[in-house]
Amino acid sequence: MGVLNVTPDSFSDGGRHADAQAACDHAHAMAEAGAAIIDIGGESTRPGAAAISGAEQLRRVIPVIARIASTLETVISVDTSDPLVMREAVAAGAGMINDIRALQAPGAMEAASELQVPVVLMHMQGEPKTMQQQPDYTDVVAEVAGFLQSRMNAAQDAGIPFERLLIDPGFGFGKRLEHNLQLLARLESIVALGAPVLVGLSRKSMLGAVTGADLNERLPAGLAAAVMAVERGAAIVRTHDVAATVQAMKMVQATRIAA
Ligand SMILES: Nc1nc2[nH]c(SCCc3ccc(S(N)(=O)=O)cc3)nc2c(=O)[nH]1
Numbered sequence: 001m002g003v004l005n006v007t008p009d010s011f012s013d014g015g016r017h018a019d020a021q022a023a024c025d026h027a028h029a030m031a032e033a034g035a036a037i038i039d040i041g042g043e044s045t046r047p048g049a050a051a052i053s054g055a056e057q058l059r060r061v062i063p064v065i066a067r068i069a070s071t072l073e074t075v076i077s078v079d080t081s082d083p084l085v086m087r088e089a090v091a092a093g094a095g096m097i098n099d100i101r102a103l104q105a106p107g108a109m110e111a112a113s114e115l116q117v118p119v120v121l122m123h124m125q126g127e128p129k130t131m132q133q134q135p136d137y138t139d140v141v142a143e144v145a146g147f148l149q150s151r152m153n154a155a156q157d158a159g160i161p162f163e164r165l166l167i168d169p170g171f172g173f174g175k176r177l178e179h180n181l182q183l184l185a186r187l188e189s190i191v192a193l194g195a196p197v198l199v200g201l202s203r204k205s206m207l208g209a210v211t212g213a214d215l216n217e218r219l220p221a222g223l224a225a226a227v228m229a230v231e232r233g234a235a236i237v238r239t240h241d242v243a244a245t246v247q248a249m250k251m252v253q254a255t256r257i258a259a
Pocket residue numbers: 045046047079098099100120122168170171172173198199200201203204205206238
């Protein structure tokens with residue numbers, strides 16, 4: 001899964017038209033590099049980020065989704081918690097919902113059920129604005145697994161079939177370093193829930209905390225983490241660095257079928 005940021009800080013200061021084309025070009029490049037899914041988010045959900053209105057998210061993502069969907073076969077995932085953004089994004093060509101709030105927002109569960117596309121249920125403690133202030137767990141793996149199980153149950157109770165569910169432990173979303181490392185080390189406990197597991201490790205602070213590498217120097221650490229996650233059963237890797245990650249995944253796959 002290739003990351004396509006359409007938040008203003010990733011935009012030039014030009015008009016949105018030029019930016020939609022630039023985003024589309026980046027999506028094509030990631031698909032060329034082997035991305036199976038392009039993840040498009042209009043809300044910056046990094047720690048400390050303020051929530052973005054649904055209207056602003058729509059302005060940012062819908063033109064880009066429409067342009068990409070009309071020129072590229074690759075599955076488009078919309079990174080949003082807002083039911084209206086979900087609906088408009090799918091109408092514009094998105095084929096998957098990636099919700100960091102696991103369909104807990106009002107109306108999100110109903111929207112995801114009606115839209116009949118796969119949906120990622122991710123664990124986050126708190127909200128992006130405050131989640132890194134004092135993350136706290138008794139047993140982070142058990143608590144994250146329990147949360148994901150409860151959201152899977154809620155989704156199935158709302159009519160979303162199990163086959164349409166994906167789960168994600170949410171690396172960096174209300175977790176300290178030791179919590180992130182435990183979730184990676186014991187990812188099998190999340191995989192055991194049965195739904196395909198998506199992991200987002202690319203460029204995250206856990207990589208910097210362990211290696212000392214700055215934001216744009218974390219690729220080797222990110223590839224190591226992605227390989228460890230896939231070796232433990234992860235099915236989808238969300239990454240900014242598609243070509244490098246695809247290379248690493250090819251080594252995992254070739255070795256797996258040789259076993
Ligand atoms: N399913 C899914 N969707 C995602 N969307 C994002 S955006 C990243 C926001 C962010 C940036 C940096 C840190 S940190 N403090 O760990 O460096 C945390 C969160 N990520 C994920 C992820 O993982 N899964």
